Amino acid sequence: MSDAFAGGSDRRDRLKRVALYAVLVAMAGFYLIPIETGLMTAITSPETYTGQTPFLPPLEPLVSGTGSFSLAPWANAFDGLARGLANSFILVVPATVLSGLLGSMAAYGLTNVEWRGQIAVYVLFIAGIFIPYQAVLVPLTQFWYNVVPLQAAFGPLAAAVPLVQEYHWKLVALIVTHTAYGIPICTLLFRAHYKKLSDEMIEAARLDGASVSTIYRRIVLPLSVPMFAVVFIYQFTQIWNDLLFALTIVQFGDASVVTQELVGIGVSQSGTNFPLRMAAALLAALPTLVVYVLFGDKFAKGVTA
Amino acid sequence: MFLVLVGPSGCGKSTTLRMIAGLETVTDGEIRLGDRQINDSSPADRDIAMVFQSYALYPHMTVRENMRFGLEESTDMPDDDITTTVEQTAGMMGIEELLDRKPSDLSGGQRQRVALGRAIVRDPAAFLMDEPLSNLDAKLRATMRTELQRLQETLDTTTVYVTHDQTEAMTMGDRIAILDDGKLQQVGTPLECFHQPANRFVAGFIGEPSMNFFDVERRENRLVADRFSYPLSEATVAQLGDATELTLGVRPSDVALVDTTGADAFETTVDVVEPMGNENNVYLAFDAASDDPDTFVATVGGMDRVETGQTVAARFPESALHLFDRASGEALRNRELADADEIDPRV
CATH class of the missing domain: 1.10.3720.10 (MetI-like)
Structure with missing residues (x-):
């Protein structure tokens, strides 16, 4: 078997892996987003909570509109x-x-x-x-x-x-x-x-x-x-x-x-x-x-x- | 006494053993151990230990705990005594180093030893063994066979041993009991069963390769088969009574290959030769030309040269013949032992 042939199948294998991981990461992200959103909402101070971007971490005053961090909830x-x-x-x-x-x-x-x-x-x-x-x-x-x-x-x-x-x-x-x-x-x-x-x-x-x-x-x-x-x-x-x-x-x-x-x-x-x-x-x-x-x-x- | 129950699978030998153990109920008859009737005793009260085919060790316990279990449950022995007894038995079985291991860490042969040790440690009135060697490889099986016999002689405990392997039955038993289809066919010493089988089933079951059988019809003092006709002596005819439909049996080791045909030697063709080293199993056929020839077996010395396709004369010595009633299978005449050479090599 020639080296070129082996190299070709190698590259194809790698591509397959990359595609597989991309799909897996996307699926994991899709399923985890609701939990992540819940978690981020739970550490936002209720007074500053707007409900605009609930999935973002509470970074006020750095990022406006995300609410400020609080463990009070x-x-x-x-x-x-x-x-x-x-x-x-x-x-x-x-x-x-x-x-x-x-x-x-x-x-x-x-x-x-x-x-x-x-x-x-x-x-x-x-x-x-x-x-x-x-x-x-x-x-x-x-x-x-x-x-x-x-x-x-x-x-x-x-x-x-x-x-x-x-x-x-x-x-x-x-x-x-x-x-x-x-x-x-x-x-x-x-x-x-x-x-x-x-x-x-x-x-x-x-x-x-x-x-x-x-x-x-x-x-x-x-x-x-x-x-x-x-x-x-x-x-x-x-x-x-x-x-x-x-x-x-x-x-x-x-x-x-x-x-x-x-x-x-x-x-x-x-x-x-x-x-x-x-x-x-x-x-x-x-x-x-x-x-x-x-x-x-x-x-x-x-x-x- | 070492009694071996032997028979083809499904003949009821395991059921018999389980009835002795109390794991199956007995509908009829009586089981006695020594002088007590044990039909209605629970398995625990029978003072019997059993070795199973699968060994049936307790997987979550170490070897030591496996061996202690029976003593703890069936006796009031104090802890120290149990420890001593277990260690003594383990020493006798050569499994001291295994005492703290779990069954899953043991090899098949070691598990077998532990299973035996677990039975022996209880010092029961009888041992029951259900094909205990069948999961071992051939070499280990041969070793364990000898060891079991030695062990049984040392312990001198009645042992009932179930097997489908007639080699085990022949070599281990003081007595063997041959069962077929739930019926007892014969009980006797291994040699009795080999040389004086009670019926055709026993004759065919004991011995490897098994006995050759031919359907024959007796006409006056001749046996007439499809391919040969065999003259009988007066003495033999007298043993047969008036039965005429018979089965002729002759052991492969008794069939002699000779170079001339005669009244008791018939021309046959060698179909297949199986060299075993110390002997050859020669498959012979009267009708070698047909596609599916009926063969019978002769066992000859390993140094004898026999080749496929060769035409030979097979001699059936009259003294070695077994004759069975064809309908009932009952033995009418068994081989004579008078002509067997006795050797007594004593120093």
Whole structure:
């Protein structure tokens, strides 16, 4: 093969690369501009914010019309959302862990332990995934407000235990609701993972004298870590971002979660405070990003497993 | 005792093993271990250890933890004793250096050793092994075969070993049990099964290359096949009773290649020669001219010169003949062992 020919194909390869990167950079820019705009708006002083060029950094007095730099929107957003953030954390951590753990246990019982009628029970679990939220809103309100005396039980509890407030009963109701709603999808995800576990390995453990629960605790659970990362990220995002159940069960008041608080922040009769709204939105989204970063490598393992 | 369950795939040998282990339910019959009936005991209560084909090691545990697991779950042994027992067994298996590694860091042969070690450390009443060597390469398999036999002699624990490989069955078993289609065909020492097969299936399954079979019909004291007719002695005829539809079996090693045809030697053509070094497998055909000749095999010495296309006479010595009832497959006559040369090389 001649050198000239090799050189030609080399140049063509390089051109292809350049074109590829150009397209990738353009796409990345296209998708990132809204976030960039939000970020820039959030660090602009509300008094100087004009809304003319929201994607430019606030460079006044250097560049006129861009607004002046200020971190006040973040401080205000944090003040405005503090209660919601705290309530959301109280709710999301137990609900995520519980739905993951119960889903994993259910999947183990439905996959690696043999008994009659498994499939029928599993079908019920799967059906749970398809129940629309809208269909359960009214029964859910009835259930937590009229059927279960949770509120009554929390009165004395709040008096006796420090840090527990009476309004926490709403968060407990939300935790149970989200857990129940999360179990079917978690079971489905874990079952896919458990079907791939070697039957011989489970049998080896049985012959080694391990009981059903010991096999779960010592063999299956440690091998589920990547799947837990997937489920935790999924459930955390799902529950953190939920507004519908929160509106139905919490309705309003001290137990409001961050999505509820976010709805009203920066809106008043005198107009919309865009920097504050942007800062609040970014702040409310931050925990889900942190969870991705924390579980990201395990998540990748779980998805590709 | 080292019992080998052998048979073609799907014959029920693994199921049998799993029933002994308690992983399958038994619908009928009885399983006894020593003098206790264990049909209804759970796998954990049977005092049995099993080695799986895939080794089934716990991937998240180190070798040490893998070996400890069974002792921790099935006994109340104190921690110190477990540590000592695990280390002793690891020493015996030559896997001490591997104790702190995970199964994913081990080679196939090492995993195999760990799987054996994990079974041995529990000191069970019986070992069950489900094709434990089938994932190893040929050379390692041969080594492990010898080692397993030695180990079993040292431990002196009843072992049930499942394989589809008749070489493993022949070389390892004190007894072998041949299964086909869920039915037990024969139980006996390897040599009994080789020389005195109970039926045609066993005769064809044990031995490599397998026994040659010809459909024959008995007319008075002759066996008439498509291509040859074989005179039988009075003594042989007497063993056959009144069966006339028969299958004649002769082992490749018993077929002799000679230079003259005779009453028990027939003209054939050499179709293919497979040189094995120490011996040649010679495929012979009565109808070499046809496109798809029916061949049978003779095993001759490695130094014998046999070439494709050569015409030879194949002699079937009467003493080496097996005769089976064609319908039932049952052996009517097995080879005589009287003429086998016995050698007893003792110093």
